Amino acid sequence: MVQIQKPEIPTFPPEDLWSDEPPLETYRHLEELIILLTSLNRFWSDRTNFFAAGNMTVYYSSRQRKDEELRGPDFFVVLNTERRERKSWVVWEEDGKYPNVIIEVLSDSTATVDRNKKKLLYQDVWRTPDYFWFHPYTMEFKGFTLVHGKYVEIPLNEQSWLWSDELQLYVGILNERLRFFTPEGELVLTPEEEADAERQKVEEERQKAELERQRADAERQRADAERQQVEEERQKNAILRQKLLELGINPDEIG
Structure with a gap:
């Protein structure tokens, strides 16, 4: 008797996927993400059309599977989307939107992946317009913008900052921390700094x-x-x- 093999039925994830990212390596990495996230949220407190997150999983499987094609940028911003709480970013539930800006906080164990594999992913698959990386101990800092489908390195200005056309803000180092600056050169404050x-x-x-x-x-x-x-x-x-x-x-x- 011939047995008919049943076709594989893909496992579709629940509507509300949780983030599945490992803990950050050091307190300095955590502090960096907190600074980026809280300062941008405060600066854009009157806006409702963006989502910013840190150490959160992005699910982007073309088959809508939770066990394949997922990545967790250290910090990312999605523009022209609803500003609300999420447990993760699920591309197929967000009208196919990918991050507009990504910042990776390098560590000795992730730097090679961030500089190579992730850079190619963000360039060729996610098509993320602005990509930056920063090492909180060595102060290595670079940024790239997407031009005709390829990343081109962003030149430093006189203050050694990099311009993000997506955010309309500068990104630069101050007191060994990566910070946002306005076009006029003013520091984007965290809520604590504002207080x-x-x-x-x-x-x-x-x-x-x-x-x-x-x-x-x-x-x-x-x-x-x-x-x-x-x-x-x-x-x-x-x-x-x-x-x-x-x-x-x-x-x-x-x-």
């Missing part, structure tokens, strides 16, 4: 008000001293006039 800046502004305004108060007090004291001096002169003249009158001398006749 610190606001506290500093309040303190500066308080000190300015205190200086104004001290100047006003000094001006009042000067005016009081002048009035007192005038009064002392008046009293002195009155006493002198009285003494002259007692001596029979008319002060008004003294030339």
Whole structure:
């Protein structure tokens, strides 16, 4: 009897796939992702048409399988999409959208893959327009933009920053951390930095008000001293006039 082999039935994933990324290698790697994520979310707090994530799996299987064709960029941004919470990025559930910007935070164990295999994946399959990598210990920093289907290295500006046309922001190193900068060159602050800046502004305004108060007090004291001096002169003249009158001398006749 001939047995008919049943065709393989692909395993379709549930609608809500969880991210399946390994933990970050060091605290510095974690801190870097937190800085990138929180600063961009704060800077674009009034926008609802983007999604930014860190250390999250991107599922992109053409057969919509959860066990094949998946990658986890360290940090990525998708533009022109709904800003909402996700457990992972599932391309076939997101109108076929891939990340517009990717930043890989290099480590000794991942650097070769990030510089080669992932770069080709992001260039040839995902077609991600802007790709950057940064090593938080060696300060290795490079960026690429997609031109006619191939990555072209982005030149550094005078501040050694790289321009992201997708984000309309600069990406550059400050105090050994990769940061975003506005086109005008201002640092994109994290919420904590913004709060610190606001506290500093309040303190500066308080000190300015205190200086104004001290100047006003000094001006009042000067005016009081002048009035007192005038009064002392008046009293002195009155006493002198009285003494002259007692001596029979008319002060008004003294030339």
